[in-house]
Amino acid sequence: xxxxxLRRTWAMTWKDVTVELRARERINAMLFFAAxxxxxxxxxxxxxxxxxxxxxxxxxxxxxxxxxxxxxxxxFQAERENECFEELLLTPGDRESIFFGKLAGNILFMVTAxxxxxxxxxxxxxxxxxxxxxxxxxxxxxGTVGFSxxxxxxxxxxxxxxxxxxxxxxxxxxxxxxxxxxxxRATEAILGGGxxxxxxxxxxxxxxxxxxxxxxxxxxxxxxxxx
Amino acid sequence: xxxxxLATRVLGGAAGLLLAMGLYLGLVVAPPDAVQGDVQRIxxxxxxxxxxxxxxxxxxxxxxxxxLWKRDLRFDALAVxxxxxGVVFTGITLATGMIWGxxxxxxxxxxxxxxxxxxxxFTIYVGYLMLRAFAEEPLAGARYGAVLAILGFLDIPLNxxxxxxxxxxxxxxxxxxPGGPSVAxxxxxxxxxxxxxxxxxxTYFLVERIRLERLRHRTAEVRLKRGRRG
Numbered sequence: 001x002x003x004x005x006l007r008r009t010w011a012m013t014w015k016d017v018t019v020e021l022r023a024r025e026r027i028n029a030m031l032f033f034a035a036x037x038x039x040x041x042x043x044x045x046x047x048x049x050x051x052x053x054x055x056x057x058x059x060x061x062x063x064x065x066x067x068x069x070x071x072x073x074x075x076f077q078a079e080r081e082n083e084c085f086e087e088l089l090l091t092p093g094d095r096e097s098i099f100f101g102k103l104a105g106n107i108l109f110m111v112t113a114x115x116x117x118x119x120x121x122x123x124x125x126x127x128x129x130x131x132x133x134x135x136x137x138x139x140x141x142x143g144t145v146g147f148s149x150x151x152x153x154x155x156x157x158x159x160x161x162x163x164x165x166x167x168x169x170x171x172x173x174x175x176x177x178x179x180x181x182x183x184x185r186a187t188e189a190i191l192g193g194g195x196x197x198x199x200x201x202x203x204x205x206x207x208x209x210x211x212x213x214x215x216x217x218x219x220x221x222x223x224x225x226x227x
Numbered sequence: 228x229x230x231x232x233l234a235t236r237v238l239g240g241a242a243g244l245l246l247a248m249g250l251y252l253g254l255v256v257a258p259p260d261a262v263q264g265d266v267q268r269i270x271x272x273x274x275x276x277x278x279x280x281x282x283x284x285x286x287x288x289x290x291x292x293x294x295l296w297k298r299d300l301r302f303d304a305l306a307v308x309x310x311x312x313g314v315v316f317t318g319i320t321l322a323t324g325m326i327w328g329x330x331x332x333x334x335x336x337x338x339x340x341x342x343x344x345x346x347x348x349f350t351i352y353v354g355y356l357m358l359r360a361f362a363e364e365p366l367a368g369a370r371y372g373a374v375l376a377i378l379g380f381l382d383i384p385l386n387x388x389x390x391x392x393x394x395x396x397x398x399x400x401x402x403x404x405p406g407g408p409s410v411a412x413x414x415x416x417x418x419x420x421x422x423x424x425x426x427x428x429x430t431y432f433l434v435e436r437i438r439l440e441r442l443r444h445r446t447a448e449v450r451l452k453r454g455r456r457g
Contacts (some may be wrong), residue, residue, distance in 0.1 A: 038442040081364055149377065157371045161361045169377065170357060174350040177383050185393070201392065209385055216381055220374045 005097055007092020019079050020077060026074050030113045034067040038117065038124055057187040061180060063117050064140065065147065065173075068110040072151040073168050075106050078161040089225060098180065099152065099221040106148045106155075114140050127191070135190050139199075142206040143183035147176050148185075149213040156224050182206045235438075239431040245424030249275075253417035258288035264286050269327045270414075275422035277345065279429055284352065288380040300444075301437075303369040306376060308436035312429050315350045336377030340390045347386055351379045399444040 020026055033104065041059050041227060045052060052059075078083050088098060118136065122129040153172050158164040173180075183206065186199040253271030260267030286309040294302035324342065325335045336342065356377050361370025410418070 006381075073454045114443050153378075157358075157374065160367060161358070161365065161371075162363060167354075167358065167361055174347055174354060175378060178348050178382070178385040181389040203394075205385070205389060210284050211376075212385070214379060216378065220299055220378065223374050226370065 005036045005094065005100070008093060008097035009100040009104065012098055013104040013108070014204055015049045016075075020105075020109070024112060025073055025077075027109055030067050030109060031069050031116055033160065034063055034117045035072055035120060036114050037063045037066055043125070045177035049126060053127065056125060056127060057184050057191055058118070060187060061120075061143070061184050063121070064110070064114055064143070064183075065176075065180065067117065068106075068144065068147055068151065069169055069172065071109045071113070071141070072148065073104055073165060074108055075152060080159050085225075092143070095222050095225055096218040098225070099218045102156075103148055103152045103217075105171075106152050107144055110144050111141065114144065125152045129191070132190055133217060135196050136187065139183055139186045139190065139203070139206070140198070141159060142203065142210060143179050146179040146209045146213055147172075149210065149217045150175050153217040153221055155226065156221065178205060178209050211223055235431065235434050238427060238434065242424055242427035242431050245420055245427060248418050249421030249424050252420055258411070259415050263331055266327060266330045266437050269323050271421050272418045273320060273323040273327060274322065274418060275425045276316045278312045278314035278422060279425040280348075282319060282426070283309045283316065283429060284343070284380070287313065287352075287355075287376045291376035294373045295377075302371065303373070304440040305433070306372065307356075307359055308433050308440065310352055310359075310372075310376070311436065312432055314349065314352050314356060316425070316429075317345060317352070321345060321349060328443050332457050338394060340394055343393075345388060347390070348383070350408065351382070400428060 037193070038059075041063075042052075045055065045059075076085075079088055089095075091098070118129070118133070118140070121127065151168075151172055154168055154175075158167045158171065161167050182202045186202040189199040189202075190196070249271065252267055257268070257271075274327050281331070287306050290302045290306040290309065293299070294306060294397055316340050321342075328337070329335050335372050355372060362371060
């Protein structure tokens, strides 16, 4: 049962990753956009290094989330443009695997972008983050999972709406406030020199959020896809 | 005029009467606050509004579950109408809160926990209404809306926790607290009357809004039939 779910999930993810590797429609745009965001922040805030250091955690997460949103918005694009939603629905068996497959792809793309943003951020803003990378990566991963879980569900939903480009962020950001708050506060504490122990309550909140929506979103997904 | 229409009018009239009474009690009869003076009277609108909004959002949550379960469009009509009412009363709460905040805290807005939470709630349900407006197919819109309402409701406790850890400044709740309410009885009465008035008013809106929804469905049906014949 679990093996079957994993196999089907993997098939879905593999399909999305293969398409992406061949077309490079999403990841290139995400990576370039991420670099641009970091670049633009500099003009918005001025070159004052002390000031930048203070707002660094927030900037980092804005870069993560905006880039992630860009990727999420395209996660059902191929199906919609080629009218393949019906084919997707015709695959026998549970639809949860479609959700988890899409989700795994989205997390993979977002994590790839974050892997570029994090070092670039350290270089451009002169922050000594190299020793802190493991704890930053943990927080980034926990935040990414929760954000992508709701994001994947909402992307499937907004794919069928008018004004879908606007509707995804409009629905996604209010619902992910706990993720944003938790991740930014945890990152702040880590960059400030406190260990993971200092932010354990935020980490617990992130884990709780991830668990709740990893259970709720696949269940809700069935209702979204239904024709 | 049918019996239903008469009952609705009586409901609307009773709501108006109660609200007028509540305003009189709050603005004239109740004593001014010992510290804040007359400004505090805004509470008689502020507090009942937010409670009404929360009730409305709870109704959205329940009817959304019922819709996904029973697939009866009447539940969906209830959910949309209730969401509209909730958004209006959350808006009133935010507006009156700002007007109250300026003279007492010195600022229109501050990122205090409860204010932030109310603002988040407002954005979630405005998003819900936008989703409903942008859905191309009514049935799909109903399903998406129900899913969003359930997710939004699950999100509330998490938001609560996150925002409270982040900051707190608002005066603590003085009615729902252990050891009984700390509000003077003379102030409690206008609160209760206004609250009852707003609940009746919401019910009245709900009934009328659902009637509108039903008329809309019927118009669509008639149009469809005409089109087929012609």
